[in-house]
Amino acid sequence: xxAADYRTAVARHPLGPPVRRITEAPWDGELAMAMAExxxxxxxxxxxxxxxxxxxxxxxxxx
Numbered sequence: 001x002x003a004a005d006y007r008t009a010v011a012r013h014p015l016g017p018p019v020r021r022i023t024e025a026p027w028d029g030e031l032a033m034a035m036a037e038x039x040x041x042x043x044x045x046x047x048x049x050x051x052x053x054x055x056x057x058x059x060x061x062x063x
Contacts, residue, residue, distance in 0.1 A: 001025075001028075001031065001042070002027070002028045002030075002031060003028050003030035003031045003033070003034040005050075006031060006034050006035060006038075006042060007034055007038075008050075009042040009046070009047045009050070010038045010040055010042060012046070012047070013040075013042070013043070013046045013047070014038075014040060015040065016040040016041045016042055016043055016046070017040070017041045017043070018039060018040065018041065019035050019036070019038075019039055019040065019041050020041075022035050022036055
């Protein structure tokens with residue numbers, strides 16, 4: 001998940017559980033800051049449609 005992905009998910013579901021421990025993500029230097037700013041965790045079940053769409057897009061590029 002990138003900071004952009006996180007912000008999009010939080011916009012769709014702003015009332016997630018509180019973020020507990022935030023650690024730096026080596027793939028995106030802004031992610032930890034975005035999580036600290038919003039303070040809400042993103043529950044995978046609530047963004048499952050986005051995850052499945054991303055997987056489908058990735059799989060379609062394999063063939």
